[in-house]
Amino acid sequence: MTGTTPASTLHETPAERAPLRRTGWLRRHRAIAAFSAVVAAALGLVLWAQLSPKGDAVPLSVHNAGPEGARALTQILGRHGVAVQDAGSYEAAMAALEAGSSPTLLLYDRNGFLDGPRLLNLAASAQRMVVVSPRLQTLDALDAGIRQAGVVPDASPVLEPGCSLPDPQAAGAVSGESGFLYDGGTSCYRPDGSGAGLVAASSDGRLIVVGSTAVFSNGELDRLGHAALAIRTLGPSPDLVWYIPTFEDLETRGSPESLDELAPDWVRFLGPWLVLVALAAIAWRGRRLGPLVFEPLPVVVKAAETAEGRARLYQDSRAVDQARDNLRAGTLVRLSGHLRTGPGATAGQVIEAAAQHLGRPARDIQELVNERPGTEARLVAWSRELDTLEKEVKSR
Template sequence: ELRASAGRVVLVTPRLATLKALDAGISQAGVVPESSPLLEPGCGLSDPAAAGPVSGTGGFLYDGGTVCYRPPGTTAGLLAGTADGGLTVLGSTALLNNGGLGSHGHAALALRTLGSSGDLVWYLPGLADAAASRSTKTLDELAPDWVAFLGPWLVFVAGLAIVWRGRRLGPLVFEPLPVVVKAVETAEGRARLYQDSHALDRARDNLRAGTLVRLAQALRLGSQATADDVAAAAARHLGRAATDVTGLIQEQPRTATRLVQWSQELDKLENEVRTR
């Protein structure tokens, strides 16, 4: 519509979709090589010929129609126009901005390209240009026709399933809290966890720590007593060599069988300390 109502249309770095919509035979062809910072007109159009060379830095190339400002070795150029002159494509915004107008033939090319008629309309497309008929469709419009029948049916089936499962499970059972768990049950549970995970080192350390705490209490040692202090006190209490008691407490079982035997020996040691 814009092209039909305008005598001449100038596009600055248009995208592929815009060029396809105009269907003028002009297409994108890449970017200007860095090796070609300055481009000569190299075409028969009067406006580029009068303007002279322009900068190609950061510009885009277009192919189709009459092409000007071509880098060496390519048929595409920085400027392309239709044969009737109704559409011109510029591949660089530097040709029109204030910072580049004073360079080379930028000002001349801009004036001759945009000032060929008495009226100039500078148009920037935006979201407000979208037609009202292209509004987003609602969910009802996107859904197929059979959803109107299937939706209520699914709700009905889900309701039946809720009633069926609710009656089957019965009412909730409330249990008074807190729940008292026997110490032996927690000990056995932790032991099974250690066994399943093969955590011999963790079980060994817990057994040793528990034995030292109980021996210290039985021997009435302070909370600051170390493992060596507890072993020495137990040895004196039993009349045994300190190295024997220390070796037993500090042993590092490597197998589950030895761990069980070691725990029994520790239990025997505790019983001897308590009974003597």
């Protein structure tokens, strides 16, 4: 019956009818609900990106999750009970070393920002110091008997331990690509025929030099024995200070010297002498030469007459080859200018461009341009054919 309400609806309570009303509203406004959900998800992603901790792109940084960073290694060390402290400055590194219990220091000073005294202070405060790809100045300042010995040859992409140190022996082979070699102390991972190795340790074992960042980087950590060597090298101590010097660690003492302080004493006499020499040169070469004077020539020869006279000389001397070379060179220069092949184009490039322009086989044009007429009659006919070729190119 029209207009009547079902009996079951009459007996529903308000609490039972509320879910039905919400379901009906969602059905009527499906588009608005979907759009609102998408907007809410986008806002959540933006807030998460803004509030999440930011990383960096510094090689071997503990915050760099890229292939060149070392975030993965520090997290693995943390799970093994090693407290990794990221030192952002020399003062922070010294404070962390002094507060730690027999701490290990990883130093990656790729730009050589630290001077000798500060390097010695770091080495004295650390129980063990691991230096990655150090410069010559860094090794000289540490004075541990370890020296640079070149780079790993391309013929040795994989290096075996080949030494008595327990950590390299347990880790196994590592990659030698883009690595540096060091001599002195106990060297490991030596290429064939070399006494220097990718890893070198001082006689007392407190200084370890590793000539490759691949051993510690995220992108190479799962290759060969990199992870084992990195963990065994950095993990013996419960405290690890990770220090990558920056430009702020560069030692600047006072104001820079001025140009007068840097110049030698004899320069003060050089300035007045240069002024006198300059004045003498001006007086000598700077005198007025006067206006240009037009001098009429006794004979004015037209260009056409010059070309005709040269042609007669070629004819009298039977210089067919010389005339042919001149005609060929002139034709190629004019074709190159019209086809815009550039001043550096070769004869073959000009011929190819002309063939494409005319839609003819390049071999036909090449045979014509490179022909060597044997007689004067053939030279005249050949020159006319070259002229016809130029006209066809210019008319297209």
